[in-house]
């Protein structure tokens with residue numbers, strides 16, 4: 202039991218003495234019939250400002266009621282707090298919809314070495330992630346984990362499975378593959394490195410069967426114009442967007458360039474936005490908006506390219522980086538995304554410029570009315586599960602988005618990308634009870650979302666605070682510090698071996 206857990210319990214003892222809310226703190230991992238989150242400040246997932254205090258009543262796996270407690274609302278006949286089987290005192294805390302990670306990979310190994318799934322699932326929950334879109338892993342295993350999560354058998358976010366499509370040889374094979382994935386129970390499909398004819402066929406078949414499509418558009422035959430023409434749901438990462446805006450259609454690669462050499466690939470990716478023609482880029486972004494192609498930029502996952510030292514020395518590595526993942530992150534041409542041998546200050550300079558142009562394009566896309574989501578693609582390139590999503594939120598702030606909008610991108614917008622906007626991504630009666638209770642105000646400091654917390658000065662004293670305190674997924678409350686204590690234990694044990 203952690204100190205914070207004890208404090209949570211004490212908080213409830215104090216609360217029990219008030220008339221507003223009676224009850225005991227929930228047990229981590231155990232759903233009660235009626236859970237009350239009392240006296241919360243709410244930031245919803247629809248881009249509206251914070252409001253409160255409010256009581257949120259969760260019944261089984263649904264948000265049953267959101268009750269304003271302010272005197273004006275009470276004067277209008279607002280009701281007082283409800284009775285409940287368990288109470289979370291959210292006084293001074295912020296409640297948000299559970300975060301959605303739109304670009305995740307379920308990983309039980311790295312570089313061929315086993316890594317326990319509990320490690321990744323616990324960190325996701327502790328970072329406030331209640332839903333993931335898995336865009337490529339072992340599909341049968343992902344479907345099994347999806348079921349176990351849905352039935353509450355494992356502590357895990359909700360899982361939407363978008364299997365990797367592979368590279369069918371022709372249109373007929375592409376259609377057959379879509380049908381096979383539908384039959385397996387896939388929620389959508391992830392495409393990567395696909396040619397135009399097979400992409401056209403797979404997209405039309407997927408639309409017919411109601412499967413959504415996430416496209417990792419690399420520097421390939423297809424680019425954002427194909428997503429616009431065929432109706433892709435979301436472009437993952439970013440390459441296909443500036444690539445569609447290059448004069449002459451091909452980037453100015455040196456003659457020695459080899460796309461299969463990851464150092465080449467990532468090095469010259471850092472020159473891509475500067476080679477895009479701004480007017481053409483605007484047309485591409487307008488095309489995406491018109492065709493409802495969303496953009497899930499996964500900004501965290503390229504950050505090592507612009508600042509390798511930062512990426513390699515993230516403070517949470519000390520306690521929470523699994524040795525198998527640590528080994529995988531080391532520069533090694535055999536591992537995807539570990540391309541940093543010989544990475545130069547010049548490479549970083551190009552990538553810093555690339556980020557500036559990328560951020561400007563993202564803001565322009567937003568101004569034009571485009572739908573922006575968020576995913577972390579963690580487990581590669583020094584990004585840890587969950588932490589990467591929060592870092593992504595910080596990068597969206599650097600891009601110029603207001604934190605209210607960033608929370609919307611990570612919740613309501615991602616729900617739209619998943620086609621779940623009537624069920625997920627909001628603090629609203631009738632929606633799934635996927636909520637997080639945050640120790641601190643994420644609108645002031647997104648860093649309060651990191652499980653490692655933040656230090657603040659209060660009355661001249663340094664206070665360690667922050668972190669998600671409770672992640673409620675499908676009505677099941679998980680005590681985040683308890684989950685992270687378990688992660689720490691997993692890591693310590695694995696390091697001993």
Ligand SMILES: [Zn+2]
Pocket residue numbers: 304306336578
């Ligand atoms: Zn990925």
